[in-house]
Amino acid sequence: MIGLPGAVTACLFDLDGVLTSTATLHRIAWQRTFDEFLAHRSDGDRAPFTLHDYTAFVDGRPRADGVRTFLSSRGIQLPEGGADDSPDAETINGVGNRKNEALLRLIDEKGVQPYPGSVAYLEAARAAGLKIAVVTSSANGEHVLEVAGLTSFVQARVDGITIVEERLRGKPAPDSFLAGARALGVAPGEAAVFEDALSGVEAGRAGGFGYVVGVDRADQADQLLEHGADIVVDDLAELLDGAK
Template sequence: MTTTLGLPEPVRACLFDLDGVLTQTATVHAAAWKETFDAFLARRDGPGFRPFDAVADYDEYVDGRPRADGVRSFLASRGITLPEGDDDDPPESDTVHGIGNRKNTLVLQKIKEMGVDAYPGSVRYVHAARDAGLRRAVVSSSANCHDVLIAAGIDDLFEVRIDGVVAAERHLPGKPHPDTFLAAARELGVAASEAAVFEDALAGMEAGRAGNFGFVVGVDRVGQADALRRHGADTVVQDLAELLGGTA
């Protein structure tokens, strides 16, 4: 049985990813990753380097993961190992943290230049969830989550925010581990079985499945519906407004 929000009756809380689910920033992140990795690979391998694929590589190795995990994951796919470095490594350093910091510098520049837009259908859905009395949290790997929410004008719609900053402070492993989602559910006072996860990343699907959440909604912005289902989605939509019709 589903509610008018397309969720099973036991669900009392909604846990939303940020980039690609609430805000139109996933393409900005993908572009920043591509610029970062291509510059590194060009220095390392020369003109014949194999570039970072902003769709396939982004989806498989970095989307939804904490920044340093994304660096490690992609480099491992190319058989590359780098020193970890330190959190404050300069962006030009060829270390895991240096590359991650270069990506963050680029994404902040792009957000400043381009601004941040929320998906209208997602905003409608979150308003409907609030009106229906459902608890609401944002769960993001991004350390820039709070700034993005404010820039998009939707910060006031959520009661809890578990982002990259909070995860680092609490030593919570990021997606595909379920810990950040579980932390959000705890803060909202609900069991995992009473919470729905809304994610567009394959790592987020795995986190939802690993945490035994009551419902996992895959948001397909890039034509990967089958992959989202394989990785744990109970249902897949292209826009959250599709759920407002009362069916999942």
């Protein structure tokens, strides 16, 4: 009924872009932050931030990792700073905090909408007795789930705060998904990973999970397969019996 191998007893869902449309808000927040940052630099490649930059260097990664990876691609280096840096600080964490402020403003302005097909899939997974966790690099995971009305589906949550507190490596390393499986009490081979980011499907494959579902929200189906997805769908409802 839910399109998964019989050995799978748990589902590990990425949040932004898989369950909710907030990936679009993340992309806009990153673009605004980086374009403003680059406009005031005299070093490195200062061309505007693009969709390719988002998918290749930022999407799915913890915030500081995204800043570091993107700026490195432009030949720009900044000091790390600390997690409590001011958003105005010229540090990796400062730029990341600037992006988070932009994101929270967008969430307040536009709200958070879950994908209807994802809600239908969550309902089917819960009815089938599968365990459900959300594994996201965002430090705003709890807030987004609450605003989207999805909290009741989730038995465990691993988010950006967990990643920092437990010193986990961010995606494409599998650490956060492995932590999600542990939180549900299942082995990796018993869990399916659902991801829209290239770094996320790569993490699912690296962790030895039982099934990796790529969700194609950015016209990158071939790349999702190349990075480790077992199957790619445009919407999770496609996995349900009777879907057309």
